[in-house]
């Protein structure tokens with residue numbers, strides 16, 4: 392079995408940033424599991440499927456042809472990298488992700504990503520459900536205000552419009568749905584190192600995560 396590092400946490404806590412930096416350092420594969428739920432929300436919109444139609448969504452999840460290639464995300468050959476990054480796509484993702492049928496349909500695809508020399512997987516249930524036997528588990532957190540501020544900066548830098556107050560409200564709403572759903576809720580998995588990044592730079596977070604990784608897997612140094 393390939394070694395696995397999981398990074399879970401709420402939206403905007405920095406999971407994706409840390410996961411891809413870490414995967415780059417280790418030369419491992421990186422799984423952005425949130426992108427799968429975003430792709431499904433997007434595909435459902437295109438196909439006119441309601442975001443609470445569990446059976447149709449699960450079927451769609453199994454039919455989607457997904458490719459992650461050089462920083463691009465392709466859905467059935469279409470480049471949807473930007474389209475799936477909007478707050479609207481994030482909210483749609485959070486809704487379809489609350490359906491057990493959808494989560495079950497996406498499980499095998501995620502587990503198949505665990506290949507040599509190793510996998511860094513980020514999401515909400517990586518360490519609790521998808522890879523409960525992971526070698527290293529990290530839970531990243533930050534205040535809702537700080538995460539909204541980061542998201543605001545990210546959107547403005549992309550030339551998109553954004554409202555900070557609405558972002559705080561949307562982040563709180565999404566946290567609430569992700570933490571309180573009945574299946575695979577967002578939580579710190581047992582044994583995870585919890586890092587609150589509210590007042591830490593990306594490099595400081597990475598340093599803490601790397602310390603933990605090298606402590607558990609010294610052969611990677």
Ligand SMILES: Nc1ncnc2c1ncn2[C@@H]1O[C@H](COP(=O)(O)OP(=O)(O)OP(=O)(O)O)[C@@H](O)[C@H]1O
Nearest residue numbers: 401402403404405406407408541545588591592593
């Ligand atoms: N410690 C940090 N300090 C400042 N900015 C950060 C920090 N960590 C991440 N960021 C910035 O915050 C934004 C969101 O980070 P990122 O996309 O990695 O979060 P995420 O947890 O993967 O979010 P999502 O779950 O919504 O995909 C990015 O612009 C990133 O550069």
Ligand SMILES: Nc1ccn([C@H]2C[C@H](O)[C@@H](COP(=O)(O)O)O2)c(=O)n1
Nearest residue numbers: 424425426428484485488514515516
């Ligand atoms: N393992 C995962 C990953 C993501 N989700 C859901 C919950 C999020 O609100 C949404 C979008 O994720 P993001 O791209 O913001 O990380 O997808 C989940 O339930 N489980």
